[in-house]
Structure formats: structure tokens, C-alpha cells
Amino acid sequence: MERHHGMDWLRIGAFALLILYHIGMVFVPWDFHVKTAHPIPWVAIPMMAANSWRLMLLFVISGYASRALLSKGTKLGHFMATRSTRLLIPLIFGVVAVVPVQPWIELAVKYHYPHDFGWFWLHDYFGFHRLHGIGLPTWQHLWFVGYLWCYTLALTVMIALGGWLRAQRAFDWVFGTVLIVIVPIAWLLAVDMLLPGARETHDPLHDSVAHLHYFPGFLFGFALARSEAAMATIGRWWKPAGVVALLAYAVVAAIEWRWPGNTMPAHPWGVTFATARVVQGWCSVIALIGIADRYWNSDTPWRRTLTEAVFPFYIVHQTIIVLVEYWLLPLHAAPLVEFAVLVPATVAGCWAFYLIGREVGWLRPLIGLKRRVKGATI
Numbered sequence: 001m002e003r004h005h006g007m008d009w010l011r012i013g014a015f016a017l018l019i020l021y022h023i024g025m026v027f028v029p030w031d032f033h034v035k036t037a038h039p040i041p042w043v044a045i046p047m048m049a050a051n052s053w054r055l056m057l058l059f060v061i062s063g064y065a066s067r068a069l070l071s072k073g074t075k076l077g078h079f080m081a082t083r084s085t086r087l088l089i090p091l092i093f094g095v096v097a098v099v100p101v102q103p104w105i106e107l108a109v110k111y112h113y114p115h116d117f118g119w120f121w122l123h124d125y126f127g128f129h130r131l132h133g134i135g136l137p138t139w140q141h142l143w144f145v146g147y148l149w150c151y152t153l154a155l156t157v158m159i160a161l162g163g164w165l166r167a168q169r170a171f172d173w174v175f176g177t178v179l180i181v182i183v184p185i186a187w188l189l190a191v192d193m194l195l196p197g198a199r200e201t202h203d204p205l206h207d208s209v210a211h212l213h214y215f216p217g218f219l220f221g222f223a224l225a226r227s228e229a230a231m232a233t234i235g236r237w238w239k240p241a242g243v244v245a246l247l248a249y250a251v252v253a254a255i256e257w258r259w260p261g262n263t264m265p266a267h268p269w270g271v272t273f274a275t276a277r278v279v280q281g282w283c284s285v286i287a288l289i290g291i292a293d294r295y296w297n298s299d300t301p302w303r304r305t306l307t308e309a310v311f312p313f314y315i316v317h318q319t320i321i322v323l324v325e326y327w328l329l330p331l332h333a334a335p336l337v338e339f340a341v342l343v344p345a346t347v348a349g350c351w352a353f354y355l356i357g358r359e360v361g362w363l364r365p366l367i368g369l370k371r372r373v374k375g376a377t378i
Contacts, residue, residue: 001071001225004064006297008307010288011061015310017050018058019317019350022141023342026325027335029261033106033140034325036335041260045253052252052281053288055144059214060285062148063221066155071226080156087149090368094142094315100125101319103134105326141318143202147211150204151218168223175220176229181241181286184220188213188278217285224289231293238290241283248280311368312354320349 025032028043070079104120107113111132113120125136139146158164174183191212192198198209224230255273259265265273324345328338357367364371 001068003068004225004293004297005299005303006292006295007061007064007289008303009296010057010292011065012303012306012310014054014057014061015314018054019313019321019346020343021047021050021054022318022321023339023346026321026342027339033102033322034109034329036325036338037329037332038335040335042257044256044260048252048256048277049249052277053284056213056217056281057285057288058144059148059151059217060221060224060289063151063155063218063223064225065221066152066218067222067225076156076160080153083152084149085365086368086370087145087152089365090311090315091139091142091145091149093366094145095137095139098316098319099138099140099142102140102322103131103136103138105322106134107132109326109329139202142315144314146204147214148218151215154215155219155222168226171223172227172229175224175227176233178233178237180230180233181237181283184216184282185279187216188282189275192274192278234286234290235293238287238294241290242287245280245283245287248276248283251276252280308358308369309351309354312357313350315367316353317346317350320346324349 024043024047026034027036027040028047029039029041030044066083069082070076074082100121101117103125104113104117107120113131115124124131127136129136174180191209195209195212200210201207202210204211252273255265255269255276259269264270321342324342325338328341333341353367357363358369358372361372
């Protein structure tokens with residue numbers, strides 16, 4: 001299977017957008033670990049442009065990448081062992097060493113937690129209890145890594161049980177047509193109807209709505225990686241899908257503007273909002289894959305470095321955001337000033353975490369990088 005550089009660039013862009021999105025969470029009225037003193041309601045409008053598809057796209061890309069790894073001739077057992085090493089070691093390291101400052105700051109800001117971080121980490125963080133409703137220890141934003149490992153395990157079992165070839169043929173037959181747009185939208189709407197009002201919990205044992213959204217997305221990406229019919233169909237339909245996504249976003253934005261925050265829209269605008277959000281989300285995924293395939297499938301010297309840097313950036317970015325905003329709060333700066341500080345500080349912190357970590361042999365597996373082979377270059 002030839003490497004698809006467009007999907008690499010799409011993954012890089014998706015994670016870059018995710019970092020910017022989490023910076024936006026400081027300013028939007030929605031709940032977050034630490035907030036600016038003066039939230040700005042209209043920030044929800046641009047946030048809604050990515051809210052419905054950012055995570056689905058990441059799971060689709062992750063499924064695609066998993067198929068690429070298996071297509072190298074890797075045996076199934078070795079594939080699962082390798083993925084476990086690359087996912088679980090950084091996850092455990094993140095939970096122990098990177099994430100803890102986030103709940104400490106949230107407890108300090110929202111609930112006036114009286115102890116310093118050292119006390120918190122030594123006495124409360126590993127207590128396996130809830131403190132002011134916050135479960136400790138926690139994986140915070142690293143839930144994505146945990147879910148990705150669970151989905152990889154489930155996929156491995158499915159392949160081991162056989163029948164994947166027939167499933168691939170069925171995928172090619174169904175998604176080699178415009179159904180590649182219609183069927184996933186119908187599925188996502190059906191899930192929302194089956195679980196009305198359900199919200200993601202990021203508790204793997206009690207998160208049906210997330211699993212019913214993201215696991216099929218992961219499987220879609222896995223099958224897409226070896227489906228010429230489906231990729232050809234995306235090539236034909238990504239432009240109309242992009243137009244529909246923009247129109248659906250206009251509906252989402254208009255309703256959010258009219259009924260901001262937690263205000264409940266009048267009937268039937270609540271159902272309209274939910275439906276438009278699903279349509280916007282999946283059509284955006286199709287449009288972005290089409291753009292990546294059509295315009296971004298080329299290599300540059302930066303592609304390899306950025307592809308490697310993405311995972312370390314993801315591990316550390318939210319901790320940097322929360323920590324920097326915590327330091328900014330006593331200054332009572334204007335939100336625009338806080339934003340102007342948060343963006344370069346987060347980018348600089350992520351780069352430092354990656355550049356230092358990649359040069360220290362024992363740190364590399366902890367931040368999601370392969371062990372360096374002697375004589376290899378980045």
C-alpha cells in the first residue's frame with residue numbers, strides 16, 4: 001500500500017486545529033478546566049465550525065493509518081503489540097506525569113483547593129476517588145488515546161475471527177456510490193434518536209454515544225484505505241459535500257446565535273440544530289478527505305517531522321494551555337491579550353516537549369515516538 005501523504009497532512013492539520021480549538025475553550029462560555037474571567041459568547045460561532053467533525057475525522061484517519069501499518073506485511077499479533085506499545089506507554093506516562101496539573105488547577109480555581117500541586121499529586125491524585133465531582137486519577141484529553149487502543153484491539157479481534165475480506169467487498173459495493181455520504185449520516189442520526197440527549201462521558205464503560213459514533217468511523221477509515229471504489233466516489237462527491245457542509249454550518253451558527261450557550265431552542269429548532277450538526281460533520285469529513293486526496297498528496301521535507309511531532313504535541317498541549325491560562329488569570333488581562341499569549345506559548349511549549357523528548361532515548365517511547373535505530377535520522 002503506497003503511503004498517502006495527503007492523509008498525513010490532513011492528520012497534521014486536524015491536530016493543529018484541535019490545539020487551537022482547546023485554546024478557544026478558554027474563552028467560550030462552555031465548561032472547561034480553567035476559563036478567562038470574561039468569556040465571550042460569540043466565540044461559540046467559529047468553534048461550531050469544527051465542533052461536529054474534528055474528532056470523527058481523527059478516528060477516520062487513525063483507522064486509515066492502522067490499515068497502512070497492516071499493509072506492510074506486519075503479522076496481526078505484532079501489529080497489536082506494536083500499537084499497544086505506541087499507545088499505552090504514552091497514555092500511562094501522560095496520566096501520571098503530564099495530565100495531573102489540569103485537575104489540580106481546576107480544583108484550585110473552581111473549588112478553592114487548599115494544597116499545592118506536590119501535595120495534590122502525592123496525596124489526592126492517585127486516591128481513586130472523586131474530589132468535587134472530578135474522578136482521580138484522570139486521563140482528561142488523553143481519552144482519545146485510550147479509545148483508539150480499545151478500537152484497535154476490537155479491530156484485531158474482528159480480523160482474527162475472519163470474514164474481513166467479505167466485509168471489504170461489501171464496503172466497496174456500498175460506499176462506491178453516493179451512499180458514502182448518505183449512509184453514515186443516517187447512522188449518526190439514528191444513534192442520536194436512539195440516545196436522545198446523551199453526552200460523551202469519556203468513561204469507556206459508560207459512553208455508548210461516543211462508541212457508536214467513533215468506532216464505526218475508525219472502521220470506515222480502515223476499510224477506506226484499501227478501497228479504490230470509495231476513494232473514487234469521494235473524488236466525485238467531495239465538492240457537493242463541502243457545499244452541503246457549509247450550508248449546514250450556516251444553520252448551526254444561526255441557531256447558536258439566536259439561542260446561545262445552554263439556552264434551549266424553541267421547537268422545532270432543537271431538532272433542526274442536531275440534524276444540521278450531523279450533516280455538517282460527516283459532509284465535512286468527506287470534503288476534507290477529498291481535498292487531501294486531490295491537493296495535498298505530495299511530500300515535503302517538513303512532512304516527516306510534523307507527522308512525528310503530532311503525537312507529542314497532542315499529549316502535552318492541553319496541559320500547557322491550562323497552565324498558561326492559570327498564570328494569566330491574576331493579571332486580569334483582556335481576552336484578546338490572553339489569546340495572543342496562549343497561542344505562541346502553547347506552540348512553543350509543544351515544540352520544546354517534542355524537540356527535547358526526541359533527543360533523549362528513554363523519553364522517546366514515553367511521548368509516543370519509536371525508539372531510535374542507531375544511525376537513523378529524523
